[in-house]
Every structure is written in C-alpha cells, then in structure tokens.
Amino acid sequence: MNTYTDTLTVHASLSAYGDALIFGSTSSDNYVPGLFLKQRLFAWHEASFYGTELAIQQVQEVELVLLPSEQVIPFFAERNILEHIQWEWAEEAEPLVQLAPMLAACIEEKRFIPSLSAFQAGKLQWTWDEAALGVEEQALLGKASLEDHFKDGLSAAFSAAVFHRYYGTEVSAADLRREYPLLFTKDRAAAAGIDEQAWLIAIGWKADTAPFRPLLQLLEPDDNEISWRLKLVLQDKQDPAVLVPVRLAHDGDVFGSWPGAWSAYIHERSIGWLDRLRASLPAEQTAGSREDVLSSPLTDEAAWQFLTIDSQRLLEAGWQVLLPAWWEAASRKKPRLRAKVRSGVGGSGSSGGSLLGLDSLIDFDWRIAIGDTDLTEAEFADLVARNERLVRFRGQWVPLDPALLAQIRKAMSGVDSMQGLSFQDVLQLHLLGEGDGSENGEQEQSLESSARIQLEVELNKHLITLISQLGQQAEWPKLDEPVGLQAELRAYQRDGYSWLAFLRRFGLGACLADDMGLGKTVQFIAYLLQLKETTPNTDRFPSLLICPTSVLGNWQKELTRFAPSLRVMLHYGGKRLGHEDFQAEAGEADIILTSYATAALDQELLKAFTWTTLCLDEAQNIKNAQTKQSSAVRSFPARHRIALTGTPIENRLSELWSIYDFINPGYLGTSRAFNERFSNAIEKERNEQRTADLQKLVKPFMLRRKKKDPAIQLDLPDKNEMKTYIHLTAEQGALYDQSVNTLMERMQKLEGIERKGAILAALTQFKQLCDHPMLLTKEPLPETDKTKDGYVDTETLISRSAKLERLLAMVKELREEGERCLIFTQYIGMGQLLQLVLRQELQEPVLYLNGSTSKSARDKMIDQFQSQSLPAAEQPSVFILSIKAGGVGLNLTAANHVFHFDRWWNPAVENQATDRAYRMGQTRDVQVHKFISLGTLEERIDEMLENKQQLSDNVIASSEGWITELSTEALKDLFTLRRDWMGG
Numbered sequence: 001m002n003t004y005t006d007t008l009t010v011h012a013s014l015s016a017y018g019d020a021l022i023f024g025s026t027s028s029d030n031y032v033p034g035l036f037l038k039q040r041l042f043a044w045h046e047a048s049f050y051g052t053e054l055a056i057q058q059v060q061e062v063e064l065v066l067l068p069s070e071q072v073i074p075f076f077a078e079r080n081i082l083e084h085i086q087w088e089w090a091e092e093a094e095p096l097v098q099l100a101p102m103l104a105a106c107i108e109e110k111r112f113i114p115s116l117s118a119f120q121a122g123k124l125q126w127t128w129d130e131a132a133l134g135v136e137e138q139a140l141l142g143k144a145s146l147e148d149h150f151k152d153g154l155s156a157a158f159s160a161a162v163f164h165r166y167y168g169t170e171v172s173a174a175d176l177r178r179e180y181p182l183l184f185t186k187d188r189a190a191a192a193g194i195d196e197q198a199w200l201i202a203i204g205w206k207a208d209t210a211p212f213r214p215l216l217q218l219l220e221p222d223d224n225e226i227s228w229r230l231k232l233v234l235q236d237k238q239d240p241a242v243l244v245p246v247r248l249a250h251d252g253d254v255f256g257s258w259p260g261a262w263s264a265y266i267h268e269r270s271i272g273w274l275d276r277l278r279a280s281l282p283a284e285q286t287a288g289s290r291e292d293v294l295s296s297p298l299t300d301e302a303a304w305q306f307l308t309i310d311s312q313r314l315l316e317a318g319w320q321v322l323l324p325a326w327w328e329a330a331s332r333k334k335p336r337l338r339a340k341v342r343s344g345v346g347g348s349g350s351s352g353g354s355l356l357g358l359d360s361l362i363d364f365d366w367r368i369a370i371g372d373t374d375l376t377e378a379e380f381a382d383l384v385a386r387n388e389r390l391v392r393f394r395g396q397w398v399p400l401d402p403a404l405l406a407q408i409r410k411a412m413s414g415v416d417s418m419q420g421l422s423f424q425d426v427l428q429l430h431l432l433g434e435g436d437g438s439e440n441g442e443q444e445q446s447l448e449s450s451a452r453i454q455l456e457v458e459l460n461k462h463l464i465t466l467i468s469q470l471g472q473q474a475e476w477p478k479l480d481e482p483v484g485l486q487a488e489l490r491a492y493q494r495d496g497y498s499w500l501a502f503l504r505r506f507g508l509g510a511c512l513a514d515d516m517g518l519g520k521t522v523q524f525i526a527y528l529l530q531l532k533e534t535t536p537n538t539d540r541f542p543s544l545l546i547c548p549t550s551v552l553g554n555w556q557k558e559l560t561r562f563a564p565s566l567r568v569m570l571h572y573g574g575k576r577l578g579h580e581d582f583q584a585e586a587g588e589a590d591i592i593l594t595s596y597a598t599a600a601l602d603q604e605l606l607k608a609f610t611w612t613t614l615c616l617d618e619a620q621n622i623k624n625a626q627t628k629q630s631s632a633v634r635s636f637p638a639r640h641r642i643a644l645t646g647t648p649i650e651n652r653l654s655e656l657w658s659i660y661d662f663i664n665p666g667y668l669g670t671s672r673a674f675n676e677r678f679s680n681a682i683e684k685e686r687n688e689q690r691t692a693d694l695q696k697l698v699k700p701f702m703l704r705r706k707k708k709d710p711a712i713q714l715d716l717p718d719k720n721e722m723k724t725y726i727h728l729t730a731e732q733g734a735l736y737d738q739s740v741n742t743l744m745e746r747m748q749k750l751e752g753i754e755r756k757g758a759i760l761a762a763l764t765q766f767k768q769l770c771d772h773p774m775l776l777t778k779e780p781l782p783e784t785d786k787t788k789d790g791y792v793d794t795e796t797l798i799s800r801s802a803k804l805e806r807l808l809a810m811v812k813e814l815r816e817e818g819e820r821c822l823i824f825t826q827y828i829g830m831g832q833l834l835q836l837v838l839r840q841e842l843q844e845p846v847l848y849l850n851g852s853t854s855k856s857a858r859d860k861m862i863d864q865f866q867s868q869s870l871p872a873a874e875q876p877s878v879f880i881l882s883i884k885a886g887g888v889g890l891n892l893t894a895a896n897h898v899f900h901f902d903r904w905w906n907p908a909v910e911n912q913a914t915d916r917a918y919r920m921g922q923t924r925d926v927q928v929h930k931f932i933s934l935g936t937l938e939e940r941i942d943e944m945l946e947n948k949q950q951l952s953d954n955v956i957a958s959s960e961g962w963i964t965e966l967s968t969e970a971l972k973d974l975f976t977l978r979r980d981w982m983g984g
Contacts, residue, residue, distance in 0.1 A: 004086040008032065010041065012076075012093035014153025018069030018160050020076075020096075023062050034063030041087075044080045047071050070164035072096075072157040077104035095150065102137050103128060103158055112162050113205060114183055115155075116196045124183060126162040127155055131197075180204055185316040198272060202318025210265040211237055212244070212258075214273065216314055217322040218306055220397065227297030228390075230285060230306070232273075233322070234258060234266075243322075247292040248274060255291060280313045281306075304389035307399075326397055336369040337408050368408060370398050384409075431696045477502055482529035484565040489526060492705055492712050493519050497526035499703055500642060504531075504613070509641040509663025511619070513648045513704040518712070519920065520644045521555070524615060525562045527642075531612065532566065532590055542569075542589045544606065546633060547617035549595040553859050555617070556593065566590040572598055579605055596621050596629050603632040614638035619645040622662060623655035625671060634662055646915070647908040648702065653679045656698070664701060707918075719918045721928040723942065724810075726802045728933055728977070731773055736936065736977045739765055739776070743975065747968040756964035759971065763937070763963065766975065770933040771830045771902050772801040781836060794837050803931050804834070807899060808841055810929065811878060814897050815842060820865070820877040821897035824886065824913045826904065828852075831880050834901070838878055845874065850882035866894045883913050892916040896924040901931055903941050935977050 012022045024037040034056035042051030048071060055066045067075060077100040081087060089097050106112055111132040118125035130138060167173050177184055182203040200206040212234040219229045234256075236242035246256035246266075254270045274293065278286050285302065288295030298306065311321045366377040375383065389400050479498040481489055489497065496512060500523065503510045514520050528543060547555060552572060559568050569589035571577070576598070577585060582605060586592055599606060614636055616622065622630040641663045649656050657674045660667055668674050678694050681687035705712055728736060743762045750758055768775035774797075782792045798805050807823070814821055825831050831848050839846040847861045864870065865879050879892065883904055895917040904910050910930075918926040932938050966974065 005084050007086040007088065008037070008040065009088045009090055010037075010093055011090040012096055014072070014096070014150060014157060016149070016152055016156065018072060018153050018156030018158075020067040020069075020072045020157070021057075022065045022067060025090075031062050034065050037063075038065045040082055040085060041065070042075075043082050045071075045075060047074065069157045069160035071161075073100050073103050073107065073161040076100035096154070099140060099154065102140060103154075104161075106133075107158070107161055107165055110166075112158070113196075113200060114180075114203070115159070116199050119183070119199075125155070125159040128158060182316060182318055195272065198269065199318075210262075210269055212262055212265070213237060213320055214269070215243070215320045215322045216277075216311075217243070218303065218311070218324065220303075220324050228300070228303035228306075229297055230294045232294060234262070235320070248277070248294065249291050250274075250293055276317055276319070280317050280319070281310055285310070300390055304399075307390075308401075324397070327399075337366070370400070373398050380408075431700070479530060482526055482533055484529045484533065484563055485526050486564065487522055487526075487562045489522065490519070490712075493523050493526070496520075496523040496703055496705075497530065500524070500527040501530055503701070504640045507640070509643075509660075509701060511643040511645065511648060511659055511663055511702040513643075513645055513702055515646055515704075515706045515915065518705060518707065520646075521558050521617075522562055524642065524644060525559060525566075528566060528591055528613070529563050535612075540590075541610065541612040541639075542586050543591045543613040543615065544609070544611045544636065544638070545591055545593050545615045545617060546596055546599050547593070548621060549597065549855065551617065552593055552595060553855055559591065568593065570594075571602070576602075579608075583608070596633070599636075600629045600632040603635060606632075606636050610637040610639065612638070613640045613642060615642040615644065616662065617644045619643035619659050619662070620647050620655060623658050625654070625658040625661065630658065634665070646912055648704070649908070653683060653694075660698070660701070667701075668697065719914070719926045719928060721930065723930050723932055724806060725932050725934050725939075726806050728770070728936065729773075729800060729802055731800055732769055732802075732933075733977060735773055735776060736766065736769055739769065740972070740975050740977065744968065744972055747971060759964045762975070766937045767902055767941075768827060768830075770936055770938050771803060771825070771827065772797075772833060774800070774833065775827055775829050781832060791840060792836065794840050797833065797837055803901065803933065804837065806931070807834075807901065808837065810899075811838060812842065815844075815877060819897060820895040821879070821899060822886075822892060822895045822913075822917055823878065823880045823899040823901055824883045824910075825880065825901040826883055827902070828882065830901065831882060834880050838880075842878065844878070845876040846878045846880065847876045848880040849886050851885040853885065862890060862892070865892060868894075881913070881916075883909060886913065886916065890916045891919065891921065893919060893921040893923075896922070896926050898926065898928045899931070900929070903930065903932065903938055937975055940974060 007027050009025045009027070010022060011025065012020050014020055022037070022041070023034070024032040024041070026032060038051040038054050038056070042048055042054065042065075045051060048054050048067070051065075057064045057066055076096050079097070106128045111129045112126045113129045115125045115127045128141075130141075133141070167176050180203055197206070201208045215233050215235050217231045217233050219231060221227060232246050232248050234244040234246055236244070244256060244258045246254050246258070248254055248270075252270065252274045254266055254273075258266065274286075277293070282302070282305070284296065285298065285306070286293045307323065307327060311323060314321050366380075368375045368377070368380040383398070383400060384405055389402065390397060476495065476499055478494070479501055481494065496514065500510050500512065504527075512520050512523060514523075524545075531543075532540070545555065549572075552570070556568065556570065559566055567588060567590045569585055569592045571582070571592055571594040576582075586609065594602075594606075614633075616633065622633055624630060625634075643659050643663050645659065648659055654671065654675065657668050657671060657679075661671075669677065678690055681690040682694065739762065743758065746758050747755065765776055782797070798808060811821060811823075823834060825834065828850055831850055835846050835848040845864075847865060849858060849861055853861070861876075861879070864874075865876050867875065879895065881890075883900075898914050898917050900910055900913070904913075914926070914928050918928075930942075932942050963971070963974065
C-alpha cells in the first residue's frame with residue numbers, strides 16, 4: 001500500500017511542433033511553480049538530465065514546463081516518476097498517456113513510414129504505419145476525442161522521436177540518404193497523383209509484390225522508324241529480357257496483351273501512372289492519340305532533352321527508364337580536344353645549346369574525340385554545321401552537347417594553330433592531364449558535371465622521351481664526374497649535378513632544394529666544371545652566383561677547395577670594379593660571386609651581360625617578388641637559371657611562385673593568376689586537387705632530397721627533438737596580463753591597418769616577454785661591478801626569467817660532459833643578455849653572431865668554434881646565434897646540442913637553424929631543445945608549428961598574418977594568459 005506525501009495533477013497539451021507544455025495543480029486547484037513541478041515529475045528522467053535542462057515559460061499566472069518534442073513519446077510511455085507522490089492526469093493529458101506506450105512500441109519495432117503529405121510539402125517527417133497496426137491500436141488512434149490540433153502535435157512528436165532514435169547522427173542521416181535517395185529528391189511534383197502505398201513502393205520503403213515493373217523506353221530511329229519514340233513497357237521481374245509493351249490512354253486505362261496473372265496488379269498499380277508521367281515529362285510528350293498518350297514522335301531536340309533531363313526526373317520520381325545501350329558510355333565520356341604534335345618536333349638540337357626552351361613553338365594538328373569517335377578538325381566542323389544534338393557518324397550515334405561544343409570551339413579559338421603551341425603549354429597540358437582519365441585517357445563525368453573542356457596534348461616519340469626523363473629520376477642521363485673536381489661525389493650528388501646539366505641542355509631552369517647539409521654547393525660546382533670542360537672556348541661566358549653576404553666567404557673557400565681550375569671573381573664591397581674594369585676582368589672569369597644587396601646596387605652593370613648561368617644561393621631571399629632586390633635579380637639575362645634553397649617555401653605559396661618565376665619566367669603564370677588558381681585554393685580552402693596539380697607542375701624542375709631519404713644513405717646520427725615547457729615568473733605573468741589588457745583596449749579603438757599593426761607589434765612583445773622582462777621594459781644591460789673584479793649581478797637577471805634559469809642549468813650540465821651547443825634567439829637584446837650571463841656563469845668564452853657581425857669576425861667565430869686544437873681557456877663551446885644571421889650557410893658540426901630559446905613562426909626556418917649542427921660531418925646524436933612558456937602565446941605557436949610542418953611538406957605553408965584578421969574576442973582568447981601555468 002502506497003503512502004503518498006503529496007497529490008499533483010498534471011496538465012499537458014501539445015504544440016504544433018510536438019513539444020509538450022506541462023503545468024501542475026494541487027487538489028485545491030492551485031497552480032504549482034514550474035521548478036517545483038519539474039523537480040518532481042522529471043526526477044528520474046535521464047534524457048533531460050533529471051529535469052535540469054528543461055525550460056520554464058510563464059503564461060499569465062501559470063508556469064509551464066517545456067518538454068522537447070523528441071522526448072514526449074518516450075517520457076509518457078515510460079512514466080518513470082516518483083512513487084511517493086500521487087499523480088493524477090488531467091482530462092486533456094489522458095489521450096497522450098494512453099497513446100504514448102503504443103506509439104513508443106511502433107518506434108521501437110520500426111512500424112513507421114515517411115509521410116507522403118509532408119514530402120509533397122517539401123519536408124521529411126515520419127508517421128505511424130497504420131497498415132501495421134492492430135485493430136485495437138487503430139481504434140485507439142481513431143477515437144473522436146482526438147482533435148485535429150492534438151493529432152498534429154502528436155504526429156510532430158512521433159516524427160521527432162523517430163529522428164532522435166534512428167537518424168539523430170550525421171552517420172545515420174547519411175545512411176538514410178544513401179539507402180533511400182528518392183526521399184530527398186527536389187522534384188516533389190513527381191509524387192502528385194500517387195497514393196501512399198504506391199509512393200512507398202516507388203521510393204523503395206516497401207517491397208513491390210507485383211510480378212512486373214513499369215519502364216519507360218526510348219527507341220532510337222532505325223530502318224523502319226525515322227523518329228525517336230517513347231514507349232511504356234512492363235518488364236517481367238523473373239525474366240528481365242521479357243518486355244511487354246502497353247498503351248496508356250488519356251483517361252488512365254491501360255491496353256495491351258499481358259499474362260492473365262498480371263491483370264489485378266496492373267489495375268491496382270496503374271492508378272496515378274498518367275499523372276506521374278505528366279508531372280515528369282513536357283506536355284508535348286504526353287499529348288499523343290486517345291489510346292496512347294506517348295504515341296507522338298520525338299524531335300531530335302526532344303530526344304536529347306529526354307536523355308539528358310527528363311529521364312533523370314523520371315528516375316527521381318521512382319520510374320525505371322530504359323535508354324539505348326550506347327548512351328550510358330557515351331554520356332559519361334567527356335568530349336576531348338587534343339593537340340597532336342607533329343612528328344619530328346623535338347628530335348634535333350645540339351647538346352651544347354638549347355634544344356627547346358619553354359618559349360619554343362611546336363607545330364600540331366587538332367583532334368576532337370567524342371565518345372569512341374575521333375574527328376579531325378574538318379570532320380568536327382562538318383558535324384557542328386548540321387546543328388543536331390544526336391547524329392549518326394561512321395555507323396555510331398554521337399551525342400553533341402551544345403554547351404560542350406561551344407567550349408571546344410572556344411578552346412580552339414584561343415590557340416593559333418598556324419603559330420603553334422609553346423613547349424611550356426605542351427609540358428603543362430601533359431603534366432596536368434596525367435592520370436586524370438581512364439585507361440585510354442578518356443575522362444568520364446556525370447551528366448550534371450559542368451567542368452570545362454580541357455585541352456590535351458598528344459606527344460610524338462621525341463617529346464615522350466624528353467618529358468619522361470623530366471619526371472623519372474631513373475631516366476636522367478648520368479654524367480661522369482668532371483675531371484677538375486677535387487671531391488668524390490656521393491651517388492645522389494652525382495644525380496643532382498647530372499640533372500642540372502640535363503635541364504640546361506633543354507633550356508629549362510632548375511631549383512635544387514636538397515635539405516641543408518646535403519651538399520648543394522658541391523653539386524653546383526660540379527655543374528660549373530662540366531660546363532667549362534664541355535663548352536668550346538669561343539662560346540664561353542662567365543656565370544654569376546648571387547648569395548647572402550654571410551656566405552660569400554664560404555663560397556670562395558668551397559670553390560677553391562673543390563674546383564681550383566675555375567677562375568673566381570668576387571664583386572663585393574667598396575673596392576669593387578667600375579663598369580669598364582669589371583667587363584674586362586669578368587670576361588676572364590668562370591664564375592663571379594656577389595651578394596643580393598650588391599646585385600641590387602649594381603643592377604645596370606650586371607644587366608649588361610648575358611650570363612652563361614645565373615644561380616641564386618639561399619633563393620628564398622627573392623621570395624617577395626615586389627622588392628627592389630628581387631626585381632634586380634630577375635632582370636639579369638641568362639642562358640640558364642638555377643635556384644639553390646633548402647626552403648623553397650617559408651611562409652606562403654607566393655614564395656614558390658617567385659622562385660619559379662625566376663628559374664622559368666612565366667611558367668606558373670602571373671603572380672595574380674597564380675594566387676587565383678593555386679594560393680587561395682590551397683592555403684585557404686585546402687583544395688586537394690589544386691595541390692596535386694601544383695605538385696605536378698613543380699616536380700620536373702625541383703629536386704628535393706632529405707637526409708632521412710633511404711636513397712641518400714648518409715648514415716647520419718639521429719636528431720632527437722624535445723620540448724622544454726617553462727612557467728612564467730610572477731613578474732612576467734603580471735606584465736603579460738598588463739600587455740593583454742592594453743591590447744584589448746586598443747582593439748576597441750583601432751581599425752584597418754592600424755589594428756593589424758598593433759596586433760603584430762603585440763605578438764613581438766608577448767614573445768619577448770616570455771624570454772625576459774628586460775626586453776619589454778627596455779632596461780639597459782647591467783654594468784660590471786668594479787669592486788667585484790668585473791662581475792655583474794647575474795643572480796637577479798636569472799631569477800627574472802624562468803627560461804634563462806632553465807637554459808643555464810642545461811648548458812652547465814652539457815658542458816660538464818664536454819659537449820658544445822648552439823643557442824638561437826630572434827632578439828639581439830636577448831642574445832647580448834645570454835652572452836653576458838653564460839660567459840660569467842660558465843667562466844669560458846661565449847660567442848654571439850647576429851646580423852651586424854662583420855664577415856671577417858663571422859669567419860673567425862666559426863673557425864674558433866669548430867676548432868679542436870685551441871687551449872681549453874680559449875676554446876668557445878657555446879655559440880649564440882641570431883636565427884636569421886646564423887640560420888643558413890654555416891657548418892657548425894662541433895655542436896651536438898641545439899637550443900631554440902624562442903620559437904620562430906616558421907618550422908622550416910627552425911629546421912634550417914638546427915641543421916647548422918645536424919649535417920654531413922656530424923658524428924654524434926644531435927639533441928634539439930625547444931623552449932615553450934606554458935599558458936602563453938608560445939604554447940599556441942607550438943601547436944601551430946606542428947600543423948604547419950605537415951603543410952610545408954605538402955608545398956603549403958602559412959604565416960601569422962591570419963591572426964590580424966581575428967575578432968577581438970578571438971584575440972583575447974588567443975593571447976590571454978592561463979593563470980594556472982604562471983610560476984611563483
């Protein structure tokens with residue numbers, strides 16, 4: 001016997017959307033508060049998190065609890081409610097209480113169907129399957145007391161519960177779309193005039209028990225027929241080859257001769273056939289004779305419309321359509337326009353000169369392929385002149401899509417066949433056409449595809465050989481090492497120098513993009529020697545190499561070391577030669593060395609020569625094509641152009657374009673066209689097809705090998721990278737918060753370029769602050785205390801930066817083991833501070849190299865650090881470097897530890913810096929330590945660097961520019977310090 005502590009009456013009604021509006025009253029007819037009711041009525045209701053997620057609405061003096069539609073049927077079916085309260089259900093709630101268990105069973109047992117009326121209204125809803133209900137269930141649903149508005153709400157609640165139970169996830173919804181595609185067709189008119197059972201059969205929801213299926217067949221003209229015709233046929237399900245033609249009268253009657261067992265089914269199924277056909281076909285196609293609505297012949301245009309449009313609408317309406325056997329293959333084969341290169345092109349030329357060059361013109365003839373039919377230009381013109389969409393040609397039906405024909409004519413008119421295609425056009429067409437088609441190169445597409453006609457190229461045997469060699473390393477001609485080379489090339493280095501010489505023969509520029517340390521320098525030197533040894537004296541002209549100032553000395557040493565027979569001229573500094581003297585001396589040289597800055601200053605002087613080879617070392621220096629330096633370099637005439645770089649892309653794809661526009665001008669189009677075609681699609685949209693296309697275009701002219709490639713076989717030791725996470729000090733944390741607040745205040749006032757500038761300036765401040773507060777406060781370095789033998793108060797300096805404290809501890813530990821290290825930082829002030837602290841704490845020489853270091857001082861530092869013979873007191877073992885000045889062109893294998901004191905935005909730049917130690921000549925494992933301040937922007941940067949490394953490997957990268965586009969709220973989230981990571 002229950003002992004009740006309270007009695008509550010529950011009132012419930014349903015909205016048109018199926019939500020339940022519930023309120024409670026006491027035995028004295030007083031309304032109870034909504035919170036009071038939901039805490040008790042839904043105390044065991046897990047779906048609403050025990051009532052806490054349910055909203056309360058105030059309607060006059062009554063507080064209503066809103067139960068979402070998808071929860072209504074399950075809740076009232078289960079009624080898992082508190083037992084110590086006596087629950088009474090108001091009269092208007094009784095139907096819901098009675099019907100909910102039955103409807104919940106329908107949902108659980110999948111006795112539901114899509115609603116035809118909802119489908120015709122453009123919606124997808126579910127309703128109970130009355131045909132599957134028992135007599136008592138039908139009677140319960142049919143009670144007169146169920147008013148229309150209640151039925152509407154009940155139907156909506158039922159539909160919502162079905163969706164929630166079976167199709168509430170993306171995966172299940174996708175499964176429904178795949179299994180019943182006709183439920184999602186946009187052509188709802190096709191369901192007009194059809195009853196529910198026929199529609200359920202048509203969409204595949206219910207099985208069709210009829211022994212036949214109705215088909216609409218398109219008959220093509222033959223010897224007896226002069227026109228296209230439509231025919232209604234019944235296909236035997238047991239023997240699909242049996243087709244029984246029938247006639248459909250205007251009054252809906254069906255005439256024909258069929259098996260007697262089919263009659264009852266035909267009478268039942270044919271209801272609505274006429275309305276469905278009229279909803280899917282143009283009026284003129286269903287306006288035939290009285291006893292056959294399809295008897296009118298079809299014009300060529302009408303047949304084309306049926307093939308391309310009407311048949312698809314019929315399929316979406318649930319009809320089966322039988323088309324001519326040749327149509328499926330023909331419709332899926334996109335017409336192709338080919339330029340067939342004439343025989344003999346590319347088959348001659350001297351090995352010393354340019355056989356082709358990208359600007360060379362190539363003779364060709366047009367070929368147009370439509371389906372399996374290959375047409376000459378004249379045959380194509382004849383067919384087009386007939387102005388028909390379906391024509392017989394050589395015994396085959398050929399579809400002529402007007403839109404595609406117009407595209408073919410437009411593509412042909414864009415090329416002057418009398419002038420010819422350039423070799424650049426031929427090469428790009430071939431590269432982008434590879435692997436896009438079927439076995440015979442035929443590109444297939446669906447009827448809905450609106451892709452443009454692509455011009456293809458058919459190569460002759462000479463160009464097939466050449467382009468195959470461009471794309472396949474195994475087919476490159478292998479050259480012997482030059483006689484004058486004072487070095488033994490590794491196998492991959494010999495491949496690289498042979499590749500450079502191979503591309504020169506065809507007048508094609510090259511980007512040698514091997515990892516740092518793999519010997520790009522010696523490969524280019526071997527190329528220069530081979531050029532000198534195979535070129536007659538009368539044809540010899542000097543080559544020009546442009547490189548950063550910091551590696552001019554390195555090139556001088558390497559040329560003297562590996563190729564003493566080459567005559568080297570240095571054009572650099574205040575004492576460089578004037579015009580006349582330069583011309584005289586340059587004429588005697590094999591290779592002239594200069595810097596990027598000098599090349600820009602002496603642009604007019606260097607433009608006066610046509611260089612045998614123009615080579616850029618660290619070619620990423622021209623990544624911004626708009627700079628004066630980049631413009632100057634591009635203006636120098638040259639027979640062959642080579643770019644050497646370990647990072648062809650540092651931040652964005654425009655840098656790759658800049659390098660390629662140098663080595664092969666115009667190959668990737670204009671800068672604007674490149675951005676529209678590739679940069680935006682790849683960097684912003686991550687378009688995989690455009691990425692693949694760019695890779696195909698880039699590959700023939702870029703040779704990129706990495707240290708870990710199996711084919712390289714360097715036997716280098718391992719490079720172990722580890723991240724060192726560090727807390728901010730209390731001072732750093734306070735300054736960081738203050739900087740964030742200041743920035744956020746400015747964001748409320750600034751717009752446009754000022755806002756972007758403020759954000760970029762703040763980025764620098766935050767990163768400097770993570771290094772040491774002194775960089776932000778602009779305090780001068782402390783002076784030495786003369787009373788303490790020149791010492792400074794390093795203890796205070798160290799205590800203000802957790803990074804500095806950790807670095808000192810790690811450096812002391814590795815020095816105790818006799819090991820050496822490199823420390824990279826972006827900021828000159830930090831480099832000076834590190835040198836001051838480490839020199840005093842370690843009591844040994846500490847080197848510091850930055851952009852202001854002179855060439856002579858730089859060379860001396862490198863020699864000192866690499867030395868193994870200096871006295872211990874004079875031997876530097878710690879080398880601090882600016883990441884820009886020391887990140888390229890140096891060989892510092894004496895170190896086997898690399899510290900990145902602050903993080904760079906670009907993983908490629910960091911890796912370049914690391915490769916000062918991890919390169920050929922290194923015999924020990926290299927330990928790479930990357931410092932990260934927890935809870936700060938540095939931690940976000942680290943996450944972004946991880947993502948960027950993957951992009952960079954795919955010829956994609958990005959920079960911090962996107963941060964300037966963030967909203968103020970997003971900026972606050974990005975920059976705000978997480979206090980739990982701040983040190984004490």
